[in-house]
Amino acid sequence: MIAIVDYGMGNLRSVHKAFERVGFPATVTHDAKVIEKAAGLVVPGVGAFQKAMENLRGLKLVGPIVEFIESGKPFLGICLGLQILFSEGEEFGVHRGLGIFQGRVVRFPFSTPGSPLPANSLKVPHMGWNTVRIVKDVAALNGIGDGAYFYFVHSYYPVPEDRGIVATITEYGLEFVSSVSRGALFACQFHPEKSQAVGLTVLRNFARLVHR
Numbered sequence: 001m002i003a004i005v006d007y008g009m010g011n012l013r014s015v016h017k018a019f020e021r022v023g024f025p026a027t028v029t030h031d032a033k034v035i036e037k038a039a040g041l042v043v044p045g046v047g048a049f050q051k052a053m054e055n056l057r058g059l060k061l062v063g064p065i066v067e068f069i070e071s072g073k074p075f076l077g078i079c080l081g082l083q084i085l086f087s088e089g090e091e092f093g094v095h096r097g098l099g100i101f102q103g104r105v106v107r108f109p110f111s112t113p114g115s116p117l118p119a120n121s122l123k124v125p126h127m128g129w130n131t132v133r134i135v136k137d138v139a140a141l142n143g144i145g146d147g148a149y150f151y152f153v154h155s156y157y158p159v160p161e162d163r164g165i166v167a168t169i170t171e172y173g174l175e176f177v178s179s180v181s182r183g184a185l186f187a188c189q190f191h192p193e194k195s196q197a198v199g200l201t202v203l204r205n206f207a208r209l210v211h212r
Helices: 012-021 033-036 049-058 060-069 196-211
Strands: 002-005 026-029 040-043 073-079 086-089 100-106 125-133 149-154 156-160 164-173 175-182 185-188
Touching: 002 012, 002 125, 012 033, 012 196, 026 033, 033 060, 033 073, 033 196, 040 060, 040 196, 049 086, 049 185, 125 164, 149 196, 156 175, 185 196
Parallel strands: 002 026, 002 040, 040 073, 073 185, 086 100
Antiparallel strands: 100 156, 125 149, 164 175, 175 185
């Protein structure tokens, strides 16, 4: 069973429907016991880092999610579900995340030193289709070519201390980490559920890991 964590952040329906489209039904839940028993766990989300962590603490889901990840079972984080895996987020002050990975989630600058873009021309949030450069061979990206387009909506991105977890890089004014992987964990800044066929491939690959 694949469990999708409902912590009040983002449109869970689109993620749920996307799994149904690839032939792997999932359950939307905020029940710690369901999470514990799940064979695969998905944490999606759109919104603020601080609010996400407040909601997870309020629902008493921080411990169950961390324990699930540490168990080594397949885990998928999407957008905000990627960001909260890190130790700190800088949105509206510095706030503590789940601490699965050491690193900080930072905001896009409006312009960057050395960027060919004119000053203040970088639109934030980064919204729309962009390519990913694959730097690590991971199961979630099986069948996806280097330079594939995915859909993004975000103003912040992670800066991992351990570059060994980086799976893909994307350029938007600067190069940023657009997905990470370690063991059976894969987490992406882009939205597979909104990325048409290539995004459904990611979800199908994840579901196959769960059901193998």
